[in-house]
Amino acid sequence: MDGETRGNPFLRGNFAPVRSEDDFELPVIGTIPDAIAGSLYRIGPNPQFEPDQRAYHWFGGDGMVHAFAIEGGRVRYRNRYVRTPRWQTENAAGRRLYGPMGNPMMTDPSVMGTDSGVANTNIMLHAGRLLALEEAHAPFEVVAGTLEPVGYRDFGGKVTAHPKVDPRTGEFVFIAYADDPTPLSNKVSWGVAGPDGVLVKRETFEAPYCSMIHDFALTDRYVIIPLLPLTGSLPRAMGGKPAFAWEPDMPAQLAIIDREKGVASLRWAPVSAGYLFHVTNAWEEGETLVVDVMRYPQPPFFPLADGTPGRETGAVSLRYRIDLSGDDPVVTEETLDDLAGEFPRIDERRAQQPHRHAWFSGQQRRPGDIRGDGLAHLDTHTGQRTFWTEEGLGGVGEPIFVPRSADSAEGDGWILTILFRPRTDTSELAVFDALNVAAGPIALAPVPRRIPFGFHANFVAQ
Template identity: 45%
Template structure:
C-alpha cells in the first residue's frame, strides 16, 4: 500500500505538491482569443513523484510528468502523462516508493540503484523526429509526441550510452544538436563527454574532457565557433553521498572554471578561464564578437539555491536569487580571466530567447521574474515574467495576482520569417487562490499588457522546469 506524502516537506506541498492523476481534455475553455497562427504543441516537463520518497525529498528528484497543450485553429487540447521510465515502472509494480531521492541517496533500494534509471523530469525537446524527455544524469528517454507513451532510451543507433544534459543546444543554421554529459565515467567523476548529432539525430562525433573537479554542470554554452563548459564549485562527492551527507555541496574555495573548446576541436584545444565562485543553472544565450571574443549572458547566483555546504548547513538565511549578467571572454588575450557586467537588476530564472537566434547576436530575452524556487505557503510571493530589450536595457514585466506563479516563458515566432521577437510567449500560470493552472498566451512585444488569451485547466500543473514548442508542420 502506498504511504501518504509527508506534510512537512515544502517541495511536496502547495504549488509543488504532486498531481496524482493523468487526464485528457479535448477542448479546453478559453478567455480571449487564441491566435489562429498558433499551430503546434507546447510540451512542459517537471518533477511529479508517483510515490512518497524515502527520507528527505529534493525537488530535482521527482518522476517526470509531461503536460502537452495542442493548438489547432484557435482550439486547445491537453494531455498529461507520467513518463514511464524504468524507475516509474518498477515502483508502480511495487506499489510504493523505492527512492531516497537526491537528498537521501543512501536510502534508495539496491534494486533501484542497480537499475540506474532516469527520472526524465527536467526538459523535453524535439529533434530529428523524436521527442526526448531529459534529465542530466542518464540517457535521453523518448516518448510518442501525440500519446506521450514511452518508446525507451534513445541510444543514437547504439552509439551512445552515457548521461546527457537536460539542455542540449540545437543549431538554428544547420540543425545539429550539441550536447554533453558530466560524470561521464561514473557518478561524481570529473569527466565530461561532448557529443554532436546531425539534424536527423545521427551521432557525428564525441570528445572526452576532464574538468578540474567533479561538479554539477547543469547547462553549458554554445556559439557559432565555440563550446563553453562552466565548472562551478557545487561539487559532487560519492563519499558524501554514500555516508548520508550532501551528494552535491558548495565549496567556494575551488572557484569558477570555464573551459572553452572550438566546435571542431579536440580535448587538447580546451582553454580554461577562471573567475570568482558563483553558480549558473541557465544561460540566456551566447555569441561570437567580430574581434574574436565570446559574449555569454547568464543568470548568476552568488551561492546556489537548493543545496547546502558540505556539512549540510544552509548557505544563506533566505532563498538566493539570480540576476542577469554578461560575461565577455577575450580569446586573443592571455589573462585567463573574463569580464562581468550587470544587464538587469530584476532577479529571475529560466531565461529564454527567440531560438532562431540561438548562438547568434540577439536583442530580446525573456525570463521568470522573482524567486521561482520559493516554497512558502499562504504568502504573497509571486513570480511573473520579464522581457529585456538588450539594445536599450529596458525591461517590461507582467506580474500575476499575489500568490500566483508563472512558469518558464517559451517564445513562438509569429511565422518562420518574422523579425526577432515578433511572436508569442507561452507560460503556464498557477492560480494560488483556486489551486489550478492556466496556459497564458502573451504578445511578446507587449508583455506588460497581459495575456491575449488564457486557456483554463480545472487542475493544477505542479511547479516544473522546462518546456518547448513543436510546430505543427
C-alpha cells in the same frame, strides 16, 4: 490538494504531485491567434508514489509531461508520466523502490543497480523525436501527441538536460558531467549527434573537481562549459554530508573547447564565484565570445559542505565577454538587469547570434524564490525591462516564444507560459504579446486543476 503531504517543502502546495493522467478540452478566455499552431510541451517532477519525507528533493521526482495542443484558437490538454524503466518497475510493484536522487542507502535491494532515470527536467524535439531529459541518464523518447513511451536514445552515455540544436547545421550538441562509472567523478564529456540523431562524436576530459553542470553555451565554433563551485564529493556523501554542496573557495572557471579541434583545444577562463543553472544565449564577435546567463551569487536548494543551509539568493541577468586573443582567455562580467529571475529564453531563431529580446520568469516580490511571480521582458539594446504580474499570482513558468511567422522580425510573436492561481488551486496556459507583456495576457486557457511547478518547456509547431 492532490498528492500533498505536510513535511517536506517540495511536497507541499504546488510542488505536491498530481497523480491523475487527464485529457481536457480547455475553455479559452480571449483569443488565441490562428498563427499559434502546434503543441507546448512542459515537463517536471511528479513522484508517482509517496517519497521519503526526510530526503526527497524536487529534482528527483518522476517526470510528467503536460502537453497543450493548440489549433484554430482551441486548446487540448493531456498529461502523462514518462514511463521510464524505473517508473514501470515501481508501477508494477505498486510502491516506491528507489531512493531519492538514486541514493543507494534508501533503495530497495531488489532494484539495486538497475536503471533509476526519471526524465523530468527538459523536453525537446530533434530529428523528429521528442526527448525527455535529465542530468544523469540518456534522453528518453516519447511519442509526440500521445506521449507514449518509446525508450532511451543512445548517445554513448548520459546527456544533461540542456542539449543545444545548432540552427545552422541541425546538429544536437550535448554535455555530461560526473561522466564515469565512479559516482561524482571529475570527468566531463561533450558530444555531437548529426541532424539525423545519430551520434558523431563524444569526448571526455578531466575537470579540476566535480561540479554540477546543468547547462552550457554554444556558438558557431565553440562549446563553453561552466565549472562552478557547486561541488560533488563521494567521500563527503559517504561521510553523511551532502553529495552536492556550495564551496565558494574552489576555482570558478569556464572550459572553452573549439568544436572542430575537440578537447585538445581545451582552455580554462577564470570567472568570479557564483552559480548558474541556465544560459540565455551565446555568440561570437571576432575573437570575443559573448555569453548571457542568469547567475546566482550562490546556488539555491543546496547546503554548504558541512551540511549547514546555504543562503537563498536570486539569479540576475549577466553577460560574460571572453577575449580569446591572448595566450590565456580573459573574461569580463557585466550585469544586464538586476531583477531576480529564472528560466531565461529568447526568440530561438536568434540562437548563436546577437539577440535583442529576452524573457524570463521574474521574482519581484520574493527574490531568490524559484517560483517567479511575474513575466519579464528585457530589451538588451536599450536596457529597458518591462514586467507583468497580478495580485495573488502563485507562479509564472518558463516563457516560450512563438514567432508570428518564419520570417517575422525578432520578437514579433507571442509568449506562452503556465500560471498558477493559489486561490483556486488551478493553473492556466497564458498567451502574451511578446513585445508588450506588461499589457497582460491576450488569452487564457484554464486547466480544471493545478499543474505542479516544473522546469522546462518547448513549442513544437505543426
